[in-house]
Amino acid sequence: MVKSFAPTTLAEALKLRKAHGLTLYTGGTDLMVEAKEDASYLFLHKIPELKEIKQDAQYIRFGAACTFSDLIDHPLTPKILKEACGQIAAPAIRNIGSIGGNIGNGSPKADSALIFMVTDSLVRLVCEDGERMLPLKEFYLGRKKLALRRDEIIAEVLIPRQNLDNYYYTKVGARNALAISRVAFAGILDVRDGVIRHCATAFGAVSDVILRPAEIDAMLTGKTLTQAKALRQDYLAAIDQVIVPIRGRVGVEYRKDVCLNLVRDFLDVNGI
């Protein structure tokens, strides 16, 4: 007999998680695509602690069970994240699909996860015995492979408070709604007084994991726009190197061309 649990407190959930393992289930929008008859679920959508959105001195903090619609409606959500969430699926999925599930699914095509990657966000992983914080980049070990222990759940996603106003985001799907990303690109450029304080890019749906080439982006950080312009070709060549797409619904060349076009455009619109 399959047994599933719908706890209403985090403590209770963690206890059940430790005792039985269970499959974590928030909105079920990924899980139910291939519903397993014999699975035992731990439902996380009724736990208020996992639904909070707040900020502290360092981070904007999103409870893992927050839905995309919750994020879209909340004043603390950065614009880039709202834009990405607004292009996920369609209203019905956005109303129940969660960011914890989006990350927990371990897909390189996860659209909110792309934004958490480009913003160098952290995940707070909790278990009955304690908790730890991990940069999202380290949480992804490979396709469908996560650094999540059997007794842990993702409780929160923390976006470092930084200047995210100047962003670039493009999702390329096969249609305008209910479409999984075929390529997604996000870029952030914080320029003050003509100097690039921060540059970050991330590429979704091209490889086994979301690519976040921080070392390459560092080439531009600290540079003036003029200096950056001089580095443009080197920067693009380096990006070209790291984008090694895998074949999927669309071909490798397509993915590569689109990624590079979008990065170029990201530089263009910023005068680099």
Place this chain on the structure above:
Amino acid sequence: MKSISRSIPKKDHGEKMRGQAMYVCDCPTEGILFGRMVRSSVPRAKVANVKLPTLPDGYCYVDKNDVPGTNEVLMIVQDTPVFAGETVEHIGDPIGLLCGPDEREVLRLAGEVEIEYEMLEPTFDARESDVVFFDYAYEKGNTAAAFAQADHIFEEDFETGLQEHMCMETNGLIAGSSDGKIHVHGSLQCPYYVHKALVHALGCRPEDVSVAQDVIGGAFGAKEDYPSILACQVAVAAHKAGKPVRVIFDRKEDIECTSKRHPSFCNYKVAVKDGKVTAMEIEVLYDAGAYTTMSPVVLQRGIIGAPGIYNVPNLKVHGQSRKTNNVPNGAFRGFGGPQTFFAVEMMMEHVAKNLGLEPVDFKLAHLAKQGDSTSTGGKYHFPVPIAPMVDAVLKASDYRAKRAAYQNQTGRYRKGIGLSAVFHGGGFTGSAERDLLKSVARLHKDKDGNVEILTANTDMGQGLFVAFTKIVAETLDLPHDKIILTMPNTDRVPNSGPTVASRSVMVVGELIRRAAVRLKDEWKDGEEQTVTEHYKHPEFMIPFDIKTFSGDAYPTYSWAVNAVEVEIDTYTGAIKLVGGWGSFDAGTPIDENILRGQMEGGFVQSLSYGMMEKITAEKGKIRNNTFSDYMIPTAMDLPKLEILLHVEDYPGGPFGAKGGGELPHVGGAPATIAAIENALDTKLGKAPFLPEDVMNHLREVNR
């Protein structure tokens, strides 16, 4: 508009919106066996052995040995087996059916059936196939002389892909027996097709079988030929099990294993003299898939329309449909027309461009007109309203100004606009209405003056019941609620033919109108009365000979002009539909809203046939088998389409109505591809053309 065109609410809206409509999957399942098909996992092989798991009590396996009549599905040619015989011919070819009372157990057991195959060499590309199922040809004038005297000769190849119907409701049927009779009901478009197929497979008398339609969640042709196959399978199973059997496909099975639109390969050779097209030599090839199903008639319609709406004095047309080891292709809205109309519209576009002329003007200069001879030496008996329809669409879309503006674009986003003009012939091809269908329709009046319409035609959401009700009510001058019309059951309704070929309003609607006229004449208050009408072939038609392809293929034509505007993102290849305009002439609308709905829906299907829908198959195995993988447009992908109705009354149709159902699915794709061409400043010859194709194209250009 005539008063009959004024829209009324559709009869099925209420119950569908309230969730009360009974689809086949809603029928109670007490005492029913669930069936799961055991299918070939290889594209071509001899079936050497079938090893069954141990079947618990109450479970059974049904295959070719259980067919009481003939192991053939009666269609046009009898090559589709009920269950695979010695060989399997495509992935998904049904070998047997596993039935039992517990659905999960049935699924598990079906998965445990082991098939041993002796592999045979499959063919997936029709161009490489040496099995020709059908071969037709016709000629007109003297092409050799025209080519000899030509100033220019242009030659090009065109290709179109598979298209899946993507009905909301998958295929599903239930068979059972009672009163010594086999009853089959479910999601089906043509009750009498199914009825005949059952009689043949079961080896019984017509009166031993009854077929009824349940509420249908979409058909588009998907439920024209396919239910005959499934019906034989479930009926054989019910016969063997002695219990009702239900088979309802899941989405993957429905996409992977049921019929689709034939892929096409066309070659067009065009002679031009003094700026005019004088001759066309056309080669048409359709991929039939593993069995013939509807391929002969699909191909016939395809080659008849191959020179498009133009008056081409010298013509040589040759068409084949060949066997491959792909899933058999069958009926789909447009029925062979969309493929060749795509090719000819692109060809005319390209010839015009080669001559440095605006395609629309070039097309207008070649239009057939009333009295001209058709491709098969028949006659356009009625006005050809393309010129005013083009005019209306040019105005509505601002085509000329846009076309002028969209030249030599170099930016990231590039716009394009394209236009197509097409026809669709209403009813069955040639004399088939008279010689094969011989439709019969009936009206029955009860003592209280309620009039029941008795036909075999089905409402699958297209609004036929509203149309029939209005035709009879208007003719008899009765309120709509005095007209009774329920889903057909072959026990009760005469054979008025299938609900296909845009024929139901035009042909059967006219039968019931005539019946209503007679009933009105003979009306006696307080008495039961029955009036039966038989099909009458239009006397004006030039007899059609299917051997020589000569004469009137259709009594009349419905016409469509489509313009499509796109914007292409050259960074991502994304093709955005910016605008769509269509002028459609389906004669008098029997209900304006319904006709507009049909035009919009078909236009959308046709647009996405051009720029979105694509089946990806590897070695005969269809990969994109879900709604999230096989792309059809959402509301977010579509502009507001502007639908203009042009009315040329057809005297042979009820109140002047002609065929409407398929018309909008013919011209959207060529208009879309023409628009993409305009944006990319190139010439294209294939549909669909997807973002990946855009990027490939740009890569080529930049190289």
